[in-house]
Amino acid sequence: MSDRILVTTRKGLFTVERRGGGEWAIKRSAFLGDRVTMVLTDPRDDTLYAALDLGHFGVKLHRSGDAGKTWEEITAPAYPKKEEEEEGSSAPSVNLIWSLEAGGADQPGVLWAGTLPGGLFRSGDGGATWHLNQPLWERPERANWFGGGYDEPGIHSICVDPRDSKHLVLGVSCGGVWVTRDGGETWDLRGKGMFADYMPPERREDPTIQDPHRLIHCPAKPDALWVQHHNGVFRSTDGAANWQPVPDVKPSVFGFTVAVHPEDPETAWFVPAVKDECRIPADGRVVVARTRNGGDSFDVLGEGLPRENAYDLVYRHGLDVDASGTRLVMGSTTGGLWVSENQGDSWISVSNHLPPVYCVRFLG
Amino acid sequence: MAHVVFTPNLERHTSCPSAQAGGKTVGAVLDRVFRENPGLKSYVLDDQGRLRQHVVVFVNGQMIEDRLGLSDSVGDSDELFVMQALSGG
Numbered sequence: 001m002s003d004r005i006l007v008t009t010r011k012g013l014f015t016v017e018r019r020g021g022g023e024w025a026i027k028r029s030a031f032l033g034d035r036v037t038m039v040l041t042d043p044r045d046d047t048l049y050a051a052l053d054l055g056h057f058g059v060k061l062h063r064s065g066d067a068g069k070t071w072e073e074i075t076a077p078a079y080p081k082k083e084e085e086e087e088g089s090s091a092p093s094v095n096l097i098w099s100l101e102a103g104g105a106d107q108p109g110v111l112w113a114g115t116l117p118g119g120l121f122r123s124g125d126g127g128a129t130w131h132l133n134q135p136l137w138e139r140p141e142r143a144n145w146f147g148g149g150y151d152e153p154g155i156h157s158i159c160v161d162p163r164d165s166k167h168l169v170l171g172v173s174c175g176g177v178w179v180t181r182d183g184g185e186t187w188d189l190r191g192k193g194m195f196a197d198y199m200p201p202e203r204r205e206d207p208t209i210q211d212p213h214r215l216i217h218c219p220a221k222p223d224a225l226w227v228q229h230h231n232g233v234f235r236s237t238d239g240a241a242n243w244q245p246v247p248d249v250k251p252s253v254f255g256f257t258v259a260v261h262p263e264d265p266e267t268a269w270f271v272p273a274v275k276d277e278c279r280i281p282a283d284g285r286v287v288v289a290r291t292r293n294g295g296d297s298f299d300v301l302g303e304g305l306p307r308e309n310a311y312d313l314v315y316r317h318g319l320d321v322d323a324s325g326t327r328l329v330m331g332s333t334t335g336g337l338w339v340s341e342n343q344g345d346s347w348i349s350v351s352n353h354l355p356p357v358y359c360v361r362f363l364g
Numbered sequence: 365m366a367h368v369v370f371t372p373n374l375e376r377h378t379s380c381p382s383a384q385a386g387g388k389t390v391g392a393v394l395d396r397v398f399r400e401n402p403g404l405k406s407y408v409l410d411d412q413g414r415l416r417q418h419v420v421v422f423v424n425g426q427m428i429e430d431r432l433g434l435s436d437s438v439g440d441s442d443e444l445f446v447m448q449a450l451s452g453g
Contacts (some may be wrong), residue, residue: 033376056418056448057377057407073378073403078411093410 002322002362005329006048006068007337008036011355013050015068015363016329016337024339024350030068038317040100041363042126044108049127051076051097051113059094059115063127067363077113077121077130092117096150099317101158104165112168114155118145118175122184133184141175141189144208148173148230149316156316157215161222169225169240171215176207177227177240193243196231198276213256214316224265228258228316233270235295246295251282257319259328266294269321269328269344271314284309288330288344304347305338312336317359331357366393366438370404371447380404390421391434393444408446418449 003018013036015028030036031052038051048064050071061076082091096116103110103122111123113130120133136142145153157171166183169190177190191207203209211230218224223239232253233246247253252272261267270289273279281287286305289298306312312332321328328340330347335354338347366387370380385396391413398405410416415431422428422445428436438444 054377054407056416057374058410058416060377060406076406078406081412091412093412093414 001324001327001341002364004363005320005339006039006041006359006361006363007329007331007354007357008039008050008317008359009331009335009355009357010035012036013039013068014354016339016350018339022341022348024348026351028068030071031062036358038097038100038359039361040102040111041361042102042111044102044105047126049100049111051100053096059097061097061127074127075129077115077119077123077132079119079132092119094119095152096154098154098156099158101160104160104162107165110165112158112160114158114170116150116154117152118142118154118172120155120158120170120184135185136170136178136180136187139187139189141208144206145172145175146209148211148213157212159215159217159222159225161217162219163222167222169215169217171212171227173213174209174211174230176210177212177215179240190240191243192241193236193245194227194229194231194234195245196229198231214258216258216260218260218262218265220263221265224260226258226260226268228255228270230254230276233258233295235268237265246291248295248298249289249291250298250300251287251289254279256313256315257317259319259321261321261325262323263325264292267292267325267343268295269319271319271330273313279313280311281306281313284311286310286312286332286336288328288340288347290344299344301344301346303345304340304349306336315358317361318357320360320362322362323364327362329360329362331360333357365440366442366444368393368397368444368446371445373448374404374407374446378403378407380407387438389434390423390428390430390436390438390444393438394421394434419446420449421446 005016007014012032013030017027035053040049050062052060062071079092099114109126113121121130159169161167170178194210212227225236227234234243259269287302318331337350365384369382374380387393
């Protein structure tokens with residue numbers, strides 16, 4: 001079970017550790033005052049990567065080889081410079097690193113970065129250099145992508161198949177679900193069965209414009225995927241080829257994040273908000289919805305979480321489960337951070353005063 | 365040669381000492397500076413070499429006009445000042 005958590009926030013990166021007696025506390029901080037949007041621990045060599053959005057000064061990437069004690073800035077993903085540019089051109093520039101994942105165990109040094117305005121970047125040398133994945137960038141469907149969560153579309157979810165490092169599944173807001181089986185040379189658009197009731201009826205089932213808020217796979221059974229979508233929850237059991245709606249999430253199907261048990265694809269967790277038009281916890285009460293039967297039914301879990309007058313939301317990367325499937329961590333838009341050591345049955349408050357939390361990830 | 369000064373707000377992120385650099389346009393002057401200090405470039409310019417949206421350059425106290433091509437002229441002994449918008453929160 002993991003005893004350490006990395007937490008990225010609007011004002012820095014925090015390392016949280018478990019002390020004796022089940023208490024969790026902030027042990028270390030980095031990049032204080034800066035917006036840290038994403039973090040990755042490379043499981044192949046324990047290198048840490050932290051993505052920053054310095055606003056005025058752009059997106060940056062840092063790397064640590066000593067568990068976060070010291071950091072060095074490395075080159076961030078960047079679009080190739082267009083040689084000819086008309087005045088007012090909209091030639092792209094990376095505005096956010098929204099996802100960072102390691103390549104396969106057979107690909108030391110390979111990293112993937114998903115960004116706004118929608119480029120997927122690959123590094124083959126541990127982040128020293130990055131290259132835009134042109135085949136995805138040049139897909140004509142990308143002209144139909146639009147912003148979800150931000151003004152521009154972005155890649156927030158990258159699932160690397162542990163059985164085959166050339167097989168990736170991406171989640172794009174708003175641009176649907178994309179799959180490659182050849183390491184990014186070719187891509188297929190998936191989404192059969194997903195729907196968006198909030199779109200014009202003609203586009204309701206168009207896979208190009210679907211808005212998966214967060215897409216994850218079960219690491220032990222990677223053909224099993226879950227999506228917390230803008231319209232609700234969907235799951236797939238055939239590697240994203242087909243999706244089924246999960247309508248009975250309590251108290252609401254709306255939310256931003258999802259976590260799945262690392263070995264049991266039937267067990268997943270969600271953090272519901274009232275609805276799209278009113279994005280606050282139902283009744284001012286923060287709860288986690290857990291299913292253990294593939295979405296047929298849900299437990300609504302709130303022990304240790306705020307019961308009234310609470311307005312915390314948990315964004316796409318604000319929920320994680322550790323490799324044992326026992327511990328969860330959740331960080332909110334209002335700076336709340338909680339850990340569960342029993343699959344969500346009860347929660348321990350770590351802090352109520354962090355800056356808005358973007359991403360939480362267990363270490364190890 | 366022009367004298368280029370960077371806002372102190374940048375110093376917490378990256379080394380940005382003031383510099384003397386030749387060039388007849390803002391773009392040319394900044395090019396020279398970034399050649400000596402390559403790590404600074406991405407803090408001022410985006411992937412396409414445009415001035416970042418919330419960064420501004422002054423020449424002798426006047427805000428430059430061409431944020432895309434950085435073609436505003438620069439004379440000998442001119443003072444360039446690079447700073448960011450006063451927003452954040």
